[in-house]
Amino acid sequence: MHILIIEDNPDIIANLYGYLEPLGYTLDVARNGIAGVSCATGAFHDAIVLDLSLPGMDGVEVCRTLRQEYRLATPILMLTARDTVHDKVTGFEVGADDYLVKPYSLPELDARLKALIRRARNEQVQSVLTFGDLRLDASTGQATRAGQPLDLTPTGYKILVALLRVAPGLITRQTLEREVWGDSPPDSDALRTHIHTLRQVLDKPFPQPMLRTLPGTGYRLVMPDEA
Known part of the structure; x- marks a missing residue:
């Protein structure tokens, strides 16, 4: 499974690599919003892990751009410290598929990513x-x-x-x-x-x-x- 991480915190990036790579994930990383849009639209990914507080372009605008301008259907999981109901609603309104609040459980992140990818691949097939x-x-x-x-x-x-x-x-x-x-x-x-x-x-x-x-x-x- 090929995942794009759009995140500027080096410690979080290191933790994600350390946990997900041994599970068989292939990971790309973009450290700001503008680079994230470029990476997301320039190569195939099974899912995107997107932080909200990013330099250059925040995560909400990244998600909105990918959905509205590029019509990108790749599943997006927002990973953020913003935990209010308003923040979550905003995330879903601009096109996020899931929302996980920091601090988070890495096994839960893995499970949510796999569920998103299963749905995107339509493994519960419509006839x-x-x-x-x-x-x-x-x-x-x-x-x-x-x-x-x-x-x-x-x-x-x-x-x-x-x-x-x-x-x-x-x-x-x-x-x-x-x-x-x-x-x-x-x-x-x-x-x-x-x-x-x-x-x-x-x-x-x-x-x-x-x-x-x-x-x-x-x-x-x-x-x-x-x-």
């Missing part, structure tokens, strides 16, 4: 995924748009499932490659080719496209009236 006039039934492997069957390739099917799980949120290129090919994505620009093929099926026969590319960032589904 039917819908967004706008798109419908995909995982129990039958059939997808339709506006009631019309979509003739998907096996890879196109995996891509569409990944997009629907986070819609209308953004899925980064790295995350999508991992969804399709696991930890061994092809060296070539295979994803671009498969996205092109999916567009021919998903968008070309219809008046308005739904699959949008955010250059240098990733992909997302939009409602036809947003396209």
Whole structure:
């Protein structure tokens, strides 16, 4: 599991590394809010641990930026000394998925991260995924748009499932490659080719496209009236 820690306290960073790395986590760290946004949008992470009191850009603004500007769907756990109800409500309102107050238990942090990642990976699988006039039934492997069957390739099917799980949120290129090919994505620009093929099926026969590319960032589904 690949975790991004956005935290400026070196002692807390050291404690997180000391506890989480032996459990098998791969950790990246950003020591201010601006670097945190850059790291979060520039590479795949299974979850983000975000402090609120950060130099450059505080954690609330980091979370708001990732959710609203970049449409990043990566689970975010806020880790902070701010323990009022107002602080917690604010955190959830800007897009946090969980909130853990310092001082905290490291085993509890591990358990919360694993729960967030399970939910993000949709391990309790929905059998039917819908967004706008798109419908995909995982129990039958059939997808339709506006009631019309979509003739998907096996890879196109995996891509569409990944997009629907986070819609209308953004899925980064790295995350999508991992969804399709696991930890061994092809060296070539295979994803671009498969996205092109999916567009021919998903968008070309219809008046308005739904699959949008955010250059240098990733992909997302939009409602036809947003396209």
